[in-house]
Amino acid sequence: MTQRIAGPEIERLIQLLAKVPGLGPRSARRAALHLIKKKEQLLQPLSAAMAEAVDKVRVCSVCGNVDTADPCTVCSDPRRDTATLIVVEDVSDLWALERAGAMNARFHVLGGTLSPLDGIGPDDLNIAGLVSRVAAGGVAEIILAVNATVEGQTTAHYITDQLGGLGVKVTRLAHGVPVGGELDYLDEGTLAAALKARTVF
């Protein structure tokens, strides 16, 4: 901008909005203007909701999820199967699996993957917490729902090693063709895995 067109408070709001994932500098400007126009209906409630989140959100001491309660809503849900733990890299993966709604299990959030190049070792992840949860008993199966990346698979192998001798069944997500996916667009690795793991029709 060649010259200031608005007070520093508005510029600051735009700059901060531009850091929100999904918004860039241009859309942050549009978002700021929309928020200012809908001051009572949107800007004020959103500001209050954010202040409340700052105040109340904490990391669950059991599983690593973020919630306003500790233990979190998932961990303290009595209807969930306590014998199955789904291990995920990140809270966003936990939320994605919950949206799928396929399993009524509990979770364990690692907080990342092993990545020697980035200096992330086992002590930087919530792996010790997982081992002690399993060692405490009551867990029959660990589902490793880590990303199908090199780092994810390395982490899965490391965790499997750590859990050896604790008598827990360790499984991982199936590889295959995504539901609704077209073969033509899939990579060779996925197609090979889907062929190998073919099931009777």
Added chain:
Amino acid sequence: MTQRIAGPEIERLIQLLAKVPGLGPRSARRAALHLIKKKEQLLQPLSAAMAEAVDKVRVCSVCGNVDTADPCTVCSDPRRDTATLIVVEDVSDLWALERAGAMNARFHVLGGTLSPLDGIGPDDLNIAGLVSRVAAGGVAEIILAVNATVEGQTTAHYITDQLGGLGVKVTRLAHGVPVGGELDYLDEGTLAAALKARTVF
């Protein structure tokens, strides 16, 4: 979602973020998680910036811009040419023209366009304010920078009628090929206008 995975405060934050232009339900979830993770660096300052905007932002009583000062930064800038007024539909257009930085003029925000079908008449727009600004004297030229839509052009004609007899020159933005635009992708109306308004090379 089949079951609650987080406290109502987080759900409410996601719902409100989903109403921000540029964010949908899916990206609002991602944004909420990112904000929660960057609590100190982003969520807290953003919440404070929004609260400050709620508190301080007002509509400029002179031109209709939004700012934390009234008259706004543009209206109270002494280095601006007071003889030229650029008439725009919306504050976002004012900001867009300011970003272009081509003219050091002042503005007048109409707050929309005439649209009989939507029940928007002259009294719903800031047209009377424009007429009295011009009638007060000191304005030599009115640049109608309204959108090149039917409503925009109707509004431009109406304003020109209202300003008749006040001895002010009324101009409008040029039609033509956008800078960097490819002819092949332009509509017939634009091409015809660009041909008609051709200039000596």
